Amino acid sequence: MVGQIVFTLLVLLTFYIAFRKYTVIWRNVNLGKDEEIKGDIGERIKNVLLIAFGQKKMFKRFIPALFHFFIYAAFLLTQIELIEIFVDGFFGQHRFFRSGLGGFYTFLISFIEILSVLAFVATFVFLARRNLLKIPRFHMDEMTGWPKLDGNLILYGEFILLVCIFTMNGADEVLHQQQGLGSYNFAVSSGLGPMLFGGMSESSLHILERAGWWGHILMVFAFIIYLPFSKHLHILLAFPNVYFSKLTPRGEMTNMPEIMNEVKGMMGLIEMDESAMDSGEELPKFGASDVTDLSWKNILDAYTCTECGRCSSVCPANITGKKLSPRKVMMDVRDRADEIGGHLDANNLDSVKEEEKEKATTLTKENFDDGKSLFDYISNEEIHACTTCNACVEACPVMINPMDIILQLRRHEILDLAAGPSDWTPMFTSIENSGAVWQVPDDRDKWTKS
Amino acid sequence: MQDKLNIETMADYAARGEEPEILFWVGCAGSFDARAQKVSMAFCKILNEVGIKFAILGNEESCTGDPARRAGNEFVFQMTALQNIETLNMYKVKKIVTACPHCFNTLKNEYPALGGHYDVIHHTQLLQELIDGGRIKMTEGGTFKGKRITYHDSCYLGRVNGVYEAPRKVLEQLDTQLVEMKRCKTNGLCCGAGGAQMFKEDEPGKKRINMERIDEAMELKPDIVAVNCPFCLTMMSDGVKAKEKQEEVMVYDLAELIVQNNGL
Numbered sequence: 039m040v041g042q043i044v045f046t047l048l049v050l051l052t053f054y055i056a057f058r059k060y061t062v063i064w065r066n067v068n069l070g071k072d073e074e075i076k077g078d079i080g081e082r083i084k085n086v087l088l089i090a091f092g093q094k095k096m097f098k099r100f101i102p103a104l105f106h107f108f109i110y111a112a113f114l115l116t117q118i119e120l121i122e123i124f125v126d127g128f129f130g131q132h133r134f135f136r137s138g139l140g141g142f143y144t145f146l147i148s149f150i151e152i153l154s155v156l157a158f159v160a161t162f163v164f165l166a167r168r169n170l171l172k173i174p175r176f177h178m179d180e181m182t183g184w185p186k187l188d189g190n191l192i193l194y195g196e197f198i199l200l201v202c203i204f205t206m207n208g209a210d211e212v213l214h215q216q217q218g219l220g221s222y223n224f225a226v227s228s229g230l231g232p233m234l235f236g237g238m239s240e241s242s243l244h245i246l247e248r249a250g251w252w253g254h255i256l257m258v259f260a261f262i263i264y265l266p267f268s269k270h271l272h273i274l275l276a277f278p279n280v281y282f283s284k285l286t287p288r289g290e291m292t293n294m295p296e297i298m299n300e301v302k303g304m305m306g307l308i309e310m311d312e313s314a315m316d317s318g319e320e321l322p323k324f325g326a327s328d329v330t331d332l333s334w335k336n337i338l339d340a341y342t343c344t345e346c347g348r349c350s351s352v353c354p355a356n357i358t359g360k361k362l363s364p365r366k367v368m369m370d371v372r373d374r375a376d377e378i379g380g381h382l383d384a385n386n387l388d389s390v391k392e393e394e395k396e397k398a399t400t401l402t403k404e405n406f407d408d409g410k411s412l413f414d415y416i417s418n419e420e421i422h423a424c425t426t427c428n429a430c431v432e433a434c435p436v437m438i439n440p441m442d443i444i445l446q447l448r449r450h451e452i453l454d455l456a457a458g459p460s461d462w463t464p465m466f467t468s469i470e471n472s473g474a475v476w477q478v479p480d481d482r483d484k485w486t487k488s
Numbered sequence: 489m490q491d492k493l494n495i496e497t498m499a500d501y502a503a504r505g506e507e508p509e510i511l512f513w514v515g516c517a518g519s520f521d522a523r524a525q526k527v528s529m530a531f532c533k534i535l536n537e538v539g540i541k542f543a544i545l546g547n548e549e550s551c552t553g554d555p556a557r558r559a560g561n562e563f564v565f566q567m568t569a570l571q572n573i574e575t576l577n578m579y580k581v582k583k584i585v586t587a588c589p590h591c592f593n594t595l596k597n598e599y600p601a602l603g604g605h606y607d608v609i610h611h612t613q614l615l616q617e618l619i620d621g622g623r624i625k626m627t628e629g630g631t632f633k634g635k636r637i638t639y640h641d642s643c644y645l646g647r648v649n650g651v652y653e654a655p656r657k658v659l660e661q662l663d664t665q666l667v668e669m670k671r672c673k674t675n676g677l678c679c680g681a682g683g684a685q686m687f688k689e690d691e692p693g694k695k696r697i698n699m700e701r702i703d704e705a706m707e708l709k710p711d712i713v714a715v716n717c718p719f720c721l722t723m724m725s726d727g728v729k730a731k732e733k734q735e736e737v738m739v740y741d742l743a744e745l746i747v748q749n750n751g752l
Contacts, residue, residue, distance in 0.1 A: 042577070067510040091702060098674075098675075107491070117719050139565070154502075156725030250560060271680045287596075287597040287648075287649075288592040288646060288647075288648050288649075289594075289596075289597040289598070289648040289649055290597040290598050290601070291557055291558070291598065293598075293601040293602065294562045294566075297563055297566050298560045298570070298602060301563065301566040301567050301570055302566075302570060304567075305567075305570060305571070305574075307570065307574070324562070325560065345677060352675065352677075354594065354677055354678040354680060354697045354700070355691070355697070357677075357697075357700060358680075358693045358694055358696065358697050358699075358700050359693035359694025359695060360690070360691045360692070360693040361691065361692070363690070381569070419691050419692070422688070422691055423690075423691040423693075424679070424683050425643070425678045425680060425682040426558050426643075426679035426682050426683030427643040427647065427682050427683070428643060428647045428648050429643075429647065429675075429676075429678065430678075432647050432674055432675075445558065445560065445611055448558075448560030449560040449562060450560075451560055451561065452559060452560035452561045453560065453561070453562060458559065458560060459522040459559075459688045459689075460724050461687060461688035461689055462559050462561075462684060462687055462688055464687075465559070465687040466556055466559070466561050466564045469553065469555075469556055469564050469567075469568050470564055470567060470568075472514045473549070473551055473571070474519070474520060474550070474551055475516045475517075475551050475570060475686075475687065476516065476553055478520045480520065481546075481547055482514075482519045482520075482546060482547045482549055483495075483497065483519070483544065483546035483547060484519075484544075485518075485520075485525040485528060485529065486493065486495040486532075486544070
């Protein structure tokens with residue numbers, strides 16, 4: 039009875055903390071601008087099935103994909119067992135579904151056990167890949183401190199979780215046999231249990247079984263709370279992120295209708311709205327200098343990123359030692375969104391825009407200005423190094439697009455700040471004046487006459 | 489090679505009240521870059537040879553605006569793009585072929601949002617069509633028989649627009665030995681020119697991107713590096729020169745390979 043009360047209270051506490059933190063992330067994603075996500079729902083669902091559920095893009099690299107799949111499959115199927123743990127926890131039952139499901143229950147738990155063994159192996163492989171093997175993408179500049187620890191913590195957690203599952207099932211198996219009820223016949227624990235715990239007293243076994251059960255569920259609660267603080271959030275966000283990923287041609291940069299219409303007006307292609315031009319309205323902001331200028335989808339991308347670094351490992355700029363790392367761009371966007379979110383949560387009135395400081399009582403996304411921008415995180419050198427080759431876009435297993443953010447930053451730099459690499463100025467001038475990327479004195483069709 | 493190429497402009501056609509089958513969009517590199525001009529000429533030779541009625545815009549063509557847009561300069565992009573669309577629509581152009589993947593991408597994927605709707609293909613796609621349709625017959629045992637060729641996927645034809653097979657099918661017809669680099673097709677490595685990098689100095693780093701790519705190509709000991717993009721052509725040629733291998737390793741566009749093979 040005490041167990042049931044403690045369990046129920048822990049569930050409520052976990053979900054309360056998690057709910058608050060997930061709400062913060064939802065709010066942070068919505069720091070971005072509205073963007074209507076267009077396109078066929080059928081195709082989106084297909085993407086979710088193939089790329090998110092099916093892990094299609096992960097398998098571009100077979101070995102990590104295989105081990106990742108073990109952990110992923112074990113995680114997905116363990117959710118079924120988790121339902122039972124919740125039922126048992128709330129109502130003080132033991133293996134509630136077993137009597138109803140019979141042989142199917144044995145099959146199901148066996149299947150989960152086998153996957154858990156595979157996940158156990160995968161956990162060690164991943165710890166080795168991160169810490170022993172010198173895999174460059176796990177050792178780039180942005181992967182020090184918290185991101186490095188975060189990557190390992192989740193693996194340690196997984197390890198504890200799996201140990202708990204097998205302790206629980208193994209001890210239970212021996213207990214079951216000692217009570218003369220025969221074996222559960224679960225694939226792994228029916229052998230592993232007697233091997234580890236055979237001959238122990240009933241009370242020790244009972245303690246072990248309970249420790250496994252509680253250890254397991256406590257780890258689950260810890261995961262639920264830890265996720266939103268971690269890169270590991272991808273296990274949830276991968277699905278919506280793939281669903282909302284763009285279906286328009288990869289080579290199409292988002293059009294800027296406000297500029298198109300102004301140019302059309304200048305060229306006399308459309309009637310210019312004179313009144314709108316002379317009304318002294320504030321000039322619209324072009325491109326992005328902060329996360330609040332990005333689309334909400336860009337920010338969702340950032341929270342979905344699990345810092346695997348496949349993007350950076352194929353980035354031609356990064357490979358050749360330039361400062362640009364697409365993964366860092368995503369981490370920077372997330373960190374900046376976290377920073378702004380933190381100010382909003384603290385209602386930090388120091389971060390209200392200068393001109394509104396007098397009257398403001400609440401800090402909002404609209405009146406926010408802490409004097410910083412995304413350019414405090416991402417340097418010009420980084421965005422200037424991009425070749426727009428789309429390798430990062432292609433590489434991301436969960437359809438994140440770092441290039442889109444880089445290009446929005448470039449737009450801001452050129453259009454609003456009139457900055458950018460000075461080498462580009464002659465190219466712009468040539469296109470404007472002579473319609474060619476180079477300033478050439480010849481006719482464009484001279485080559486046909488030679 | 490002395491035959492005069494027959495290249496007419498849209499204006500020439502319009503003056504006669506005729507329409508060509510297809511517009512050849514030459515692009516800035518194809519028009520002004522000495523090396524890329526040879527590709528334009530090679531492609532025109534093939535079009536002449538198979539008797540396709542084509543035209544160019546000549547002085548009425550402007551930069552598609554790709555490098556300006558990717559550098560972030562939407563104003564310059566819109567100005568040149570809208571000007572081009574005016575011209576193309578005035579001539580009622582329906583079908584465009586171009587030898588530049590950047591022009592190809594912008595015409596195909598970006599002009600529609602600005603009011604320019606055309607059927608755009610890359611010259612390697614047209615070449616494949618012509619081969620498949622039997623209109624180009626490869627000379628047996630031509631210049632390239634048995635030569636080792638590696639093919640460099642350009643980002644904007646390959647990864648961005650998903651065209652991987654057409655250029656490879658053209659190469660197969662040449663009776664060559666096609667050897668693939670490890671980073672090919674969807675995983676192809678950029679030559680380093682895209683995103684307006686062609687027009688600026690590299691950011692500080694350990695190596696130039698074209699050298700990274702040419703090192704990869706050289707491991708295969710190729711006789712020829714085949715490309716489909718005038719900017720890749722420059723980058724790869726520069727890389728070969730920097731390795732002082734220009735006597736042994738040739739960098740060619742696919743159209744040039746066909747012209748040489750068939751002695752056009």
